[in-house]
Amino acid sequence: MNLARFPRRRYTPHFTPIEPLPRLSALLGGPELWIKRDDLLGLAGGGNKTRKLEFLVAAALAAGADTLVTVGAPQSNHCRLTLAAAAREGLKCRLVIEERVPGSYDSAALGNNLLFELMGAENVRVVPLGSDLAAEMASDVAAVAARGGKAFAIAGGGSTPLGALGYAACAAEIMAQSFEMGVVFDRIVVASGSAGTHSGLLAGLVALNAGIPVTGINVRRPRAEQEGNVWALAVATAALMGTPVPAREDVVALDRWVGPGYSLPTHEMVEAVRLLASSEGVLLDPVYTGKAMAGLIGLAREGAFKQGERVLFLHTGGSPSLHAYAGDLRAPGRQ
Ligand SMILES: Cc1ncc(COP(=O)(O)O)c(C=O)c1O
Structure with missing residues (x-):
């Protein structure tokens, strides 16, 4: 994978941090949770x-x-x-x-x-x-x-193959940070919407032979449809990069946290947004990362991760929309 061959503007002058989430990990009592702060990317308000x-x-x-x-x-x-x-x-x-x-x-x-x-x-x-x-x-x-x-x-x-290169680049960034930090991640969890983030990340990880599975949490579509979209775009992105194609079974996009529909609030999303804000000082968003984190929390409570498994949550941004959802996010009785 040689992304330097593609013309690129630079909007973030540094890697985004990877940070541990010790208080959330303790609250969930299972996996060791980490977060990749792509909410801190450049341009107005950051995000994927x-x-x-x-x-x-x-x-x-x-x-x-x-x-x-x-x-x-x-x-x-x-x-x-x-x-x-x-x-x-x-x-x-x-x-x-x-x-x-x-x-x-x-x-x-x-x-x-x-x-x-x-x-x-x-x-x-x-x-x-x-x-x-x-x-x-x-x-x-x-x-x-x-x-x-x-x-x-x-x-x-x-979400085209060219746009998805941004997340193949992110895969390379994560691998470089993992090496520097001496921390091996067992899994990455990410919101899956128009599919470019999930597809590019997967194509990049496969190109790098990283051996890290990706769990996508859908924000809009049923599982089979979303997995088809992600796979098609991952294959096209790999073709653009000239790298090995991800297998269909590498694509996992769970639809259990979409709720009544795209952008419509769920109790689990509200809990996730409030929990990350109060326990770790991290702002999620109601439409994407709130639902993706609700999925991660739900999976942890179900025992889907092994004890001590290192799970990296990719924070794809979105907090500038929080203020438009104040009515849904406030604690009950506080308007
Ligand atoms: C904050 C945020 N997270 C995640 C996503 C989903 O990313 P993608 O559309 O590449 O699947 C979006 C897409 O709009 C987003 O705005």
Whole structure:
């Protein structure tokens, strides 16, 4: 795996920390838990999309684009970070918002919606669930062409083989840190959404012959569908890198913590967000890392990990959306 062959912008000048979670480990009484702090990546508010955008924005600049176009959910971290990358590069940015829960987009909402405005999105357009998102982005690309500009469309979540390279790079970073720290990880747990993070990580670990299994925790789709998506993207990412293809059985994406649907709160998510905040001072988010951590906690309580097994939770960010979910997250009786 030689990622230096791919053009890349740099948005984080250092490795993100890997830290132990001693109080959470003691509370759960089983596995030894660690956390990889990708919530501390560069660009506004950090999070996993920063790694993908390093490669995607480099491609946009190479294509001579003056505008980025992308798509995401109403409180999309991906939209926030694409907008931040555009601002950093002196590009314009247009957002297509897919209203996955009808009526859920509120331009006056806090969290990421406020940041869309602060960072100066050129246009924010809301489309209903089920829209042809590629066609919607193409119409924004055409609008930019009509004013004499050139737009570059970035798929939802930046989850293309090029974007997933960011998480193959993260796999290499984790292996370097593991070696330096002298800490061997037995498993990595990660949120699995548009699949680029999970796929890139898996493809990178397989390319490095790391021997570390990855447990994905779904935030939206049923298990079989998500595992198919992750595997297809992992295979395409390995093809781009010219490295061995992950086996289908290496892909695990559990759907037991999705709850009633994407972005809809669950008791387990609220417990996980409150527990990490109060026991370790780590802020998760309600849509992705809160549900992924709920999965990790649930698995630990079920005895799915061996005593002392070293489990690394990949914190993919998202805390800027916390304030938009205050009503769901406050302790009962405290409004
Ligand atoms: C904070 C956060 N964590 C995890 C994910 C899921 O990553 P992916 O879409 O690459 O599966 C996202 C995606 O939007 C996210 O914003």
